[in-house]
Amino acid sequence: GENVEQHPSTLSVQEGDSAVIKCTYSDSASNYFPWYKQELGKGPQLIIDIRSNVGEKKDQRIAVTLNKTAKHFSLHITETQPEDSAVYFCAASMSGGTSYGKLTFGQGTILTVHP
Amino acid sequence: DTEVTQTPKHLVMGMTNKKSLKCEQHMGHRAMYWYKQKAKKPPELMFVYSYEKLSINESVPSRFSPECPNSSLLNLHLHALQPEDSALYLCASSPKAGDGDQPQHFGDGTRLSIL
Secondary structure: OOOEEEEOOEEEEEOOOOEEEEEEEOOOOOOEEEEEEEOOOOOOEEEEEEEOOOOEEEEOOEEEEEEOOOOEEEEEEOOOOHHHOEEEEEEEEOOOOOOOOOOEEOOOEEEEEEO | OOOEEEEOOEEEEOOOOEEEEEEEEOOOOOEEEEEEEOOOOOOEEEEEEEOOEEEEEOOOOOOEEEEEEEOOEEEEEEEOOOHHHOEEEEEEEEOOOOOOOOOOEEOOOEEEEEO
């Protein structure tokens, strides 16, 4: 089955710096890669996603890049703010078959943004 | 605010009790999911319902019994749980489960404690 590895496990930055979180996946059939932000006491919140026919996607301060050949994708947060502090999860899934959209998650990155 | 509503937010129960977790969404989504999340870990898929039919059961013990009464509601019936079942139980929904590139939206979960 699919395996997703996520690095780093913890990331500490100063407010205004950029943060980058990287994930690799094992199954070349995976074609959908969402990123979730989970704050304390809350459920995971979808912040951005990318499909395999796209190499990069941006939404304000957040961007995701995908390298299908190398089977890795990354989350980039620019101009970080204290409210960006949370746990971030990457995930991968594939269309069709009997997968039914099953998400395979990375182990998570605890991002701390210091004022 | 999340568009997937879960009740109750917290639940404490004994090992001999029977209780139910509820999940509701009004986004017209036709796929609904139950996940279990332990502290500092990613969510783990338990069940997937697609068009009100159980499509995936990730070898979950029979003390957990899912039910999908209609396309907006998802229940998880609990009976004779063990202390190791204490966790955050998350519900999610997506437009369709058959297409793996459908975004899943999570509720804020039910924090379950087994005494």
